[in-house]
Amino acid sequence: MIPIPPFLVFLVGAPLVLLARGSARRVGLVVLAGVALVITLLLPQGSSWAVPFMEYELVLLHADPLSLFTGYIFAIITFFAILYAAAFAELLRLLVGFEGAMLHVACRATGGDRCEWRAAPPDPRHH
Numbered sequence: 001m002i003p004i005p006p007f008l009v010f011l012v013g014a015p016l017v018l019l020a021r022g023s024a025r026r027v028g029l030v031v032l033a034g035v036a037l038v039i040t041l042l043l044p045q046g047s048s049w050a051v052p053f054m055e056y057e058l059v060l061l062h063a064d065p066l067s068l069f070t071g072y073i074f075a076i077i078t079f080f081a082i083l084y085a086a087a088f089a090e091l092l093r094l095l096v097g098f099e100g101a102m103l104h105v106a107c108r109a110t111g112g113d114r115c116e117w118r119a120a121p122p123d124p125r126h127h
Contacts, residue, residue, distance in 0.1 A: 003047035005061040006036040006075060026086035033082040040075035043068060 009032055017028035045068060049061040063071075106116040 003043055003049060003061055003063065004039055005049060006040045006043075006071065007060075009036040009039060026089065029082050030079075030086050033079040037075045037079045040068075040071045043071070 013028070013032040013035075017025055017032060020028050043061075043063045045063055045065060047061065047063045048059065050057045050059045052058070103118050103120050104115070105118050106112040106114060108115055
């Protein structure tokens with residue numbers, strides 16, 4: 001089996017996820033991150049993938065112990081960051097009808113006594 005560099009999952013999958021809307025997009029992002037995590041965890045030590053580029057060799061994957069350790073950390077962080085973002089956005093939308101926009105209504109930089117942020121009203125085009 002040829003080892004697949006995990007970045008290819010995002011490179012190929014991200015444009016496809018952009019075609020989805022709403023919950024399907026969030027699910028697609030979580031699935032992409034999960035697939036990249038599994039691919040990273042299953043990479044055998046010592047695997048590599050290089051392609052010729054002009055007069056050089058472009059190394060797309062080199063799985064030595066330190067690279068694998070770093071890859072594990074980044075793959076786990078990516079998966080949980082995307083999972084958190086997808087779950088939190090959906091939770092806010094369901095609980096308070098929050099669409100994601102914030103308004104800065106008061107600011108110390110413009111002479112106010114405090115900084116204050118408020119949720120913008122829902123966009124009527126999304127309902």
